[in-house]
Amino acid sequence: MNLGPRRNIKEMLPIHQNFIEPHNYQQLFKSPVSTRQRQQRPSKLPSFKMSSGQQAPVPVSPPVSPQWRTRNMSRVEQRMLSVSPPQVPQVPQSPKYQIQMQIFNEQILQKALKRKINESVAKKQAVQTPEKLLHQQSLIREDLNKGSFKFLFVLGKGGFGKVWRVELCKTRKQYAMKEMSKAKILSKKSVHSVINERILLSKLRHSFIANIHFAFQDRDHLYLVMDLLTGGDLRYHIGVNRRFTEWQTKFIIACLLLSLEYLQNNNIIHRDIKPENVVFDKKGYPRLTDFGIARVLKPENSQETSGTPGYMAPEVMCRQNHGIGVDHFALGVMIHEFMLGRRPYVGRSRKEIKEMMLTKQVTIKRQDGWSSESADICNQLLQRKQQSRLGFDGIQSIMKHPWFQNLNWQSLIDKTMPSPFGELAYSEDLDFKRQISSDHDSQDALIQENASALRRDSIQDMFKDYEYNDHGVTGSTNSTQNI
Structure with missing residues (x-):
């Protein structure tokens, strides 16, 4: 069978072994004569001649770099390519080709501009909307738990559990953590109180209140992480000093007025101002804490009579509608206590205190070492009728009292004024425990019953949405990070 003529094997070798890449194939195969004829041929394209009649120079595109061709070549092939090729004269491009290149470049520019616009739109869409912030916070809340903190030691004991000094493992920043037992909360019927405190604190941020940072829960406890x-607290310092000077009293009341001004601007009344709920930071400035019975102000609140009897206003005692004056009355009680060493109305029960309050209007005279203005502001704040009480028309009337005439409010707001208590640092040898309420043995059975009830989903649903994380939350301009 005839298979055809045999060929030499050398003819079948790969072409690339003897391949030398020439430069500018098009220039070698173009005919100069045909190019001139095309240039002289009439065209519908616009003329590229200058006004003087001379031909405009046509830009010539640079040769394409052949480096990408030599990546997989051998050294011999690369050495062969390194030999400089013969110089070929470059032929000017036609006007039609030049216009096509301009159109092509414009298309590239339009695509780049469109890509840039899309990127800017994507950046605008990436801005944190409230929904996205809530979603991110929910993701953070899933990771935040009791194991995220290092428990250092106990600061005190509260009505629902302990107050710990903790350290966040990721940032090494220290906080105060309230660990509250759900069983004790259920036994004292205070679910609404603890949920209300978390909701209010998440909306507030001020340098004269104890601000919240995190809130989370497990099956048995609620955890509230706040400023350390x-x-x-003020009750501890009363026990150490017995009495305060007039300047110390004025300093404390002025700081509390700034916190109350912020609360009243947000339409909130505290309703439980007392020395136990006033805590000092390390610079010696007092801050307002414990918003468990604080409420948003509303016209009808005669049934809300919670509070501490010794500092409770008469309208709350008598189950009447009350407003911001209840906090002003508590300030008058504190001034009286600092000045004389006792509260204006004392008794062994709430009923006795109420009877003393309705029997006689307490008034004090000027005390040794105190000014007459101090006695005047105390008497005006302790008025039993709301309309006669100082601050009924707003907290500014209290701040404008002659007792605060020489006080620099701006330096107090900026915390540049030196505190009369000096810098206060916590020591483990000192007892700063704050006993909010004591547990009774009679409640042990009820607490055990509620502890077993926590296994039910219906009970756990009472504490839903307790979680909170201040990551990414913008606070007030009066917020502070230096505590």
Whole structure:
């Protein structure tokens, strides 16, 4: 069978072994004569001649770099390519080709501009909307738990559990953590109180209140992480100093007025101002804490009579509608206590205190070492009728009282004024425990019953949405990070 003529094997070798890449194939195969004829041929394209009649120079595109061709070549092939090729004269491009290149470049520019616009739109869409912030916070809340903190030691004991000094493992920043037992909360019927405190604190941020940072829960406990205030509460300092000077009293009341002004601007009344709920930071500035019975102000609140009897206003005692004056009355009680060493109305029960309050209007005279203005502001704040009480028309009337005439409010707001208590640092040898309420043995059975009830989903649903994380939340301009 005839298979055809045999060929030499050398003819069948790969072509690339003897391949030398020439430069500018098009220039070698173009005919100069045909190019001139095309240039002289009439065209519908616009003329590229200058006004003087001379031909405009046509830009010539640079040769394409052949480096990408030599990546997989051998050294011999690369050495052969390194030999400089013969110089070929470059032929000017036609006007038609030049216009096509301009159109092509414009298309590239339009695509680049469109890509840039899309990127800017994507960046605008990436801005944190409230929905996205809530979603991110929910993701953070899933990771935040009791194991995220290092428990250092106990600061005190509250009505529902302990107050710990903790350290966030990721940032090494220290906080105060309230660990509250759900069983005790259920036994004291205080579910609404603890949920209300978390909701209010998440909306507030001020340098004269204890601000919230995190809130989370597990099956048995609620955890509220707040500012670490290392100066001890006011009740502790009353026990140490017995009485305060007029300047110390004025300093405390002025700081509390700033916190109450912020609360009243947000339409909130605290309703439980007392020395136990005033805690000092390390700079010696007092802050307002414990918003468990704080409420948003509303016209009808005669049935809300919670509070501490010794500092409770008469309208709350008598189950009447009350407003911001209840906090002003508590300030008058504190001034009276600092000045004389006792509260204006005392008794062994709430009923006795109420009877004393309705029997006689307490008034005090000027005390040794105190000014007459101090006695005047105390008497005006302790008025039993709301309409006669100082601050009924707004907290500014209290701040404008002659007792605060020489006080620099701006330096107090900026915390540049030196505190009369000096810098206060926590020591483990000192007892800063704040006993909010005591547990009774009679409640042990009820607490055990509620502890077993926590296994039910219906009970756990009472504490839903308790979680909170201040990551990414913008606070007030009066917020502070230096505590």
